[in-house]
Structures are given as structure tokens and as C-alpha cells.
Amino acid sequence: MQKRQTNTMKGFTIIEVVLVLAIAGLIFLMVFIALPALQRSQRDTQRRDDMSRLMSAITAYQSNNNGKIPTDATSKNTLVNNYLTTGGDTFVDPDGNNYEVQTPISISAEKTQISSGTTFEGSGHKVYIMINAKCKDGSEGVVSYKKGNRNYAVLYKLEGAGIYCGDNS
Numbered sequence: 001m002q003k004r005q006t007n008t009m010k011g012f013t014i015i016e017v018v019l020v021l022a023i024a025g026l027i028f029l030m031v032f033i034a035l036p037a038l039q040r041s042q043r044d045t046q047r048r049d050d051m052s053r054l055m056s057a058i059t060a061y062q063s064n065n066n067g068k069i070p071t072d073a074t075s076k077n078t079l080v081n082n083y084l085t086t087g088g089d090t091f092v093d094p095d096g097n098n099y100e101v102q103t104p105i106s107i108s109a110e111k112t113q114i115s116s117g118t119t120f121e122g123s124g125h126k127v128y129i130m131i132n133a134k135c136k137d138g139s140e141g142v143v144s145y146k147k148g149n150r151n152y153a154v155l156y157k158l159e160g161a162g163i164y165c166g167d168n169s
Contacts, residue, residue: 037160043094044158050091050099051154051164054127057083058152059168067150069104069131076101097125104129104152128155135165143167 061070061079070079080101084091092098105128133143133153143153146169153167 040160044160046094047156047158048164050093051127051156051166053084054091054099054101055154055166055168058129058154062150069129069149069152070101071104093125099156100124100126102126102128104131106131126156129153130155134167134169 057079058069060083061075062068065075068075070076080091130143130153131149132145132147132151134146134151135153136142136144143155143165146167151167151169153165156164158164
């Protein structure tokens with residue numbers, strides 16, 4: 001009996017190779033599109049944490065200074081140097097730039113609401129402290145009047161979208 005030779009070649013066809021490369025390309029594309037948004041979100045989370053830290057420092061400053069909120073350059077420097085950057089800590093934005101703590105803005109009962117659009121045009125890394133203020137429920141970056149000089153709100157424009165608003169009430 002004569003043996004039959006079967007010629008079976010092992011390997012992939014060109015269509016299979018192209019299909020695998022196309023799928024791999026789509027996966028890489030999705031990762032590279034999602035990565036900047038994820039990084040932006042992580043930086044905004046760090047900024048929210050920094051603003052919470054600032055609010056804790058303001059509360060500590062108030063307890064040591066008869067309930068006053070730092071209003072001038074000297075007291076703002078004291079706040080940053082003695083309450084935020086002690087023990088080698090830093091108070092800088094995740095992109096490496098320093099935060100600029102702005103002189104507090106006092107709102108009155110006549111001006112019961114300040115919207116974020118007018119306050120934050122081109123704000124950069126400015127942190128706003130609003131006296132007699134509280135954050136409006138369910139709205140980022142909008143503060144309303146709350147009687148009492150010990151009441152304050154902290155506002156900061158986030159990179160991704162929106163404005164962080166935190167208050168002590």
C-alpha cells in the first residue's frame with residue numbers, strides 16, 4: 001500500500017492576522033482616549049481633597065484667632081505656612097502650580113446668591129473664600145447668604161468640569 005502524503009501547513013491566514021491587529025488597535029485606541037479623562041478626574045479628586053484640607057486649616061485658624069477668617073496677606077500667609085504646610089507638607093495644585101488664596105469676599109443679605117460664572121472667569125489656580133456664605137444644595141459653585149462672620153464657603157474651579165464648593169455649615 002502506498003501512503004498518501006497530505007500537505008497541511010500550519011499557520012494563520014492573512015485575514016486572521018489582520019483581524020487580530022484590528023481588534024488590538026481598537027483596544028489601544030479606547031485606552032488612549034480614556035486615559036486623559038481618567039487623569040483629569042484624579043487631579044480633580046486631589047483638588048477636592050486639598051480644598052477640604054484648606055477648610056480644616058481655616059477652622060483651626062478660627063479657633064486660634066477668636067473666630068476670625070484670614071482676610072489680609074499676612075493672615076493668609078500665616079494660614080498657609082502654619083496650618084497647611086507644616087511638617088514638610090505642600091499646598092500646591094496637582095499640576096505643580098501654587099494655589100492662590102484670594103482675599104475673602106463678603107456677601108450680604110441683599111446679594112443673596114453669587115453664581116459661579118461671574119466669579120470664576122479665568123481664575124487659574126485661585127481659591128476663593130466667601131464670608132457670610134454657604135454652598136447652595138445640589139449646585140456646584142453657587143453660594144448663598146448665611147448670616148454670621150464665622151460662616152464661609154471655599155470655591156475652586158476644577159479642571160474637568162464644574163466648581164468645587166465647600167462650606168463649614
